[in-house]
Amino acid sequence: MAGAVNLLVQRHPINSALSLVVVMASLAGEYLLLGAEFVAAVQVIVYAGAIMVLFVFTVMLLNAGEEARSGGSRVAILLGIPGVVMGAVLVAWTLLHHSNTQAVSIGALPGDPRDIARLLFHDFLLPFEVTSILILIAIMGAVVLASRPEDIARHHHSQSTEKEAPEFVASGKER
Amino acid sequence: MVPLTYYLLLSGILFTCGVLGFLIKRNIITIFMSIELMLNGVNLSFVAFAAHWHALSGQVFVFFVMVVAAAEAAVGLAIIIAVYRTRETLNVDQVNLLKL
Numbered sequence: 001m002a003g004a005v006n007l008l009v010q011r012h013p014i015n016s017a018l019s020l021v022v023v024m025a026s027l028a029g030e031y032l033l034l035g036a037e038f039v040a041a042v043q044v045i046v047y048a049g050a051i052m053v054l055f056v057f058t059v060m061l062l063n064a065g066e067e068a069r070s071g072g073s074r075v076a077i078l079l080g081i082p083g084v085v086m087g088a089v090l091v092a093w094t095l096l097h098h099s100n101t102q103a104v105s106i107g108a109l110p111g112d113p114r115d116i117a118r119l120l121f122h123d124f125l126l127p128f129e130v131t132s133i134l135i136l137i138a139i140m141g142a143v144v145l146a147s148r149p150e151d152i153a154r155h156h157h158s159q160s161t162e163k164e165a166p167e168f169v170a171s172g173k174e175r
Numbered sequence: 176m177v178p179l180t181y182y183l184l185l186s187g188i189l190f191t192c193g194v195l196g197f198l199i200k201r202n203i204i205t206i207f208m209s210i211e212l213m214l215n216g217v218n219l220s221f222v223a224f225a226a227h228w229h230a231l232s233g234q235v236f237v238f239f240v241m242v243v244a245a246a247e248a249a250v251g252l253a254i255i256i257a258v259y260r261t262r263e264t265l266n267v268d269q270v271n272l273l274k275l
Contacts, residue, residue, distance in 0.1 A: 016205050020212065023189070027215055030182070034226040039234050043218075046241050051211065051248045058252045059204055062259050079198065087191035094183050119231050120238065131242050138246035145253035148260070 017055045024048040038113045182223035189216030203258070203265050207251055214244045 024047045031040035120128060189212055196209030218237045225233025255265075262270055 016208055020208050023212065023215065027219060030185070030219060031222055034182070034222050036222050036226070036234050036237075039218075039222055039237050042238060042241060046245055047211075047215070051245060054248055054252055055204065055208065058255060062204075062256065062265060083194050083198070084191065087187060087194065091184060091187045091191075094180060094187065115231055116234055116238075119235050123232075124235055124239075127239060131239060135242065135246050138250050142249040142253040145250065145257050 014056070014059055017052060017059060020055070021048055021052050024052070038116050179223055179227045183220055186216045186220035186223065189213075189219065192216075201266050201268060203255055203267050203270070206267065207248070207255070210251075211244065211248070214240060 024043060028040045028043040028048070031037075031043060193209045193211075193213030193216060196212065197206055200206050200209060218240055221233045221237045221240070225231065225237075258270060259265060264270065
């Protein structure tokens, strides 16, 4: 929680990213406490590893500096105040009405990777396959978006000797 | 033995922090990190409920949420790089091409 607040307070993106790593690591600890070892491991590997490396690389690549201080937009204020009030009301409601639920015993949950795999590959097989397609599309989209338009145009130009290719190069440079 | 309420409370606080950061921050990368924070808050409540009801489906769902978050992070950061190439800024106030 301190890490989450720090993420809001820090103005430099690198500091925010490092505090987000703290949040991820502590959440992995929470998952371990809840008996979900597989989810904790995946949390550390995917979130604290892969996604944060992506973030830090982007921050470094774009040479992001201090955040400029500016007044928030009106839409943000109009939406934000009800949103925060709703969040506070939800938290208070949970506290008031459900504070007598029985405690979760630590480690009593069957969070075995074997059970999770059985569930994942038998009951949730179709969502799993759809997820793989989604990842494939995401990879292609990321590559296309991150590559320069001039590079794509040059690639097309070198492949085809038609007359349309130079026009495509010109339009790519305009962008 | 930790009551379920505390987990839900922490989850709600994380989600609210994410919403706040999303609305307050002006840096596009930090806004993206706030989205990840919101996803993490939801994941925590999923796992807490899975532990509470002794059902494993919640953990499988957390797995799917993580996969979608990873894909979203890859595509979103690529979009950020493309925006930075064309606009030369990371401030969302200056990326107002779609504004009337």
